Amino acid sequence: MVSLSDLPLRDDLRGMTPYGAPQDAVRYALNVNENTHPIPEDVARDIVESLARAVLGANRYPDREFSELRTAFAGYLGHGLDADQIWAANGSNEIIQHVLQAFGGPGRRVLGFPPTYSMHPIIAAGTGTEWVTAERDAGYRISPETAVAAVERTDPDLVFLCAPNNPTGTPLPIETIEAVYAASRGMVFVDEAYAEFMPDEVPSALTLLPGRERLIVSRTMSKAFAFAGVRVGYLAADAAVTDALRLVRLPYHLSALTQAAALAALRHAPEMLAMVDDIRGQRDRLLAELPALGYRAHESQANFVLFDGVADPHATFRALRERDILIRDVGLPGALRVTAGTEEETSYFLAALAELGAGGAH
Template sequence: MSWPPIRAELAGIEPYGAPQLDVPVQLNVNENPYGPSEACLDDIASSVREAARTLNRYPDREFVELRAGLAAYLTRDSGDAPITPEMVWAANGSNEVMLQLLQAFGGPGRTAVSFAPTYSMYPEYARDTNTEWVAGTRESDFSLDLEKARALIEEVRPSVVLLPSPNNPTGTALDPASIGALSAAVGDTGILVVDEAYGEFRRAGVPSALESLATHRNLVVTRTMSKAFAGAGLRLGYVAADPAICDAIRVVRLPYHLSAVTQATALAALRHTDELLGNVDALRAERDATVSWLREQGFTVAESDANYALFGMFPDRQAVWQGLLEHGVLIRETGPDGWLRVSIGTPAEMDAFKKALLEVTAR
């Protein structure tokens, strides 16, 4: 018998993670290139110091104040129906939120569905919770064919449907009409999760799924502070849903899973929302300019409502990725064969990327 006695389906599997390399231009994990201001840093530091006074005590396991702050923020995108604190849950990144959803609504004898190409962690959440995984496919432009999607859901009868909007790694936003149709297809036997990790970067006129929460009780919308909020190191993800769904998640959460330091930092960041989101418009413009430039060079580029662009096609994408790395530019080798993904950085970082790409591809 091999050692250690790990579950058979986990044996030999490498843990998830993008390369962490110390290079001048890092454009591979969709981080916000603009950090918080000195004023925000001072607020975080003083808030954490205050929280440290009671580190000998457990934190508020229901993080009531933070849920209220997140609810107020989400209400900006929810249309006519406000988000209440009872409709909000948070965890250590939207990854933990997703895992908790699979723990609560997936499991043995249950199925999770998504449509490839999509976020590579989804099947791992299913695997880790012993949930059967079924992946449909997207169209050639990475959009979702509503009739095909509905047919798969009606055939499989999943307990969880995972739909990122914008989709990772393609950047494709979900057609708003699909939310109502797919929510109805899922019905009362499951939940429809719209993952809006990159939702703040969507283009003008693209609504948030938060607007549909009031009319679809099986709808769950997830967000994160890692991207638009420039809080990748904070590890704070959150969900808006019917209070009954949030209560179900509470059953599977670990005790005191959000530290006092995390709660204090997140609350301080929320007090600086306008500042931290102040660069979103600039990143959108840089994304659109990058997409246009890539197309002008003859590359195929997926439509993007996120802070990254998926582009190709390359007979040997690994060689292009390696060539860029040798020029000090790190992007991501992900998605379908032949494609690469570049995160949107500062203008200087994007200039370095463009120069390196032209040299590597001899254009």
């Protein structure tokens, strides 16, 4: 057996570690921002029947352009979008990879604002794209002025923004997105993985698409649609962007089964999204009750809450793990992140945290 260091690995990948969120078998898994609500039975039945029909034609390659699915996504998103403006892939991570393959690569740089989604720099490295960073304002915010200064300093080929941000849940003002686009010469990628959990009155970056051919808005079915295990991400952009992504995608990259499952879920969008209000309620409950336990909960428009004031995050993480609860240590000083689960899951987590006392385990 040889080690990784014995292989002729690319020099820029040496010393890196892969994405590694814990996958422990616990009763309360509240660490990777999944939708912990089960898919409604009638929706699950329709999905299974759709998969059965798709299997009968599995001897043939799937629709390479996934035309029906793109039309369905355009209808779901609204905003006057049509199928030519939609792209889909195996999770939003593959969406990010396609974008970086098409518009990044060796000799190009992408600007990000840590702390942010951990896969952004990982996929950038995998595509040979330089990852450059800029600091956020207080409270993990990004004002238009801060963002524009970062763009002018780094002159990036791409800018990656999270709205709302992961891992902090922080809202991103639409004015910041507008300012970044105006200041940039390259592509502006807005990751809206948690958009369905935002307040109804908060505008999506989708509203900015008309007249902005360098703007990309990414979504996922993993969160609001409880489809994390199916792996379906998608984006909306100018039709020329989807033409660019065809140059780098693998042939038939979306299987017939993936397309069938996604279409069935979209047919039940109202029923699937009924879970969102309950999740928002549990998130807001966390925002209210964590401070009562002695922690500071950061404002969140996502399906999770970042809280700090934890004396020893590693010890608290382990103590909760011993109580069959898995949350996320995101590497921020004195902070941990918890997914908003069902009412029962949230109650169990809050009770366990209360047992540990103010500041958590030491």
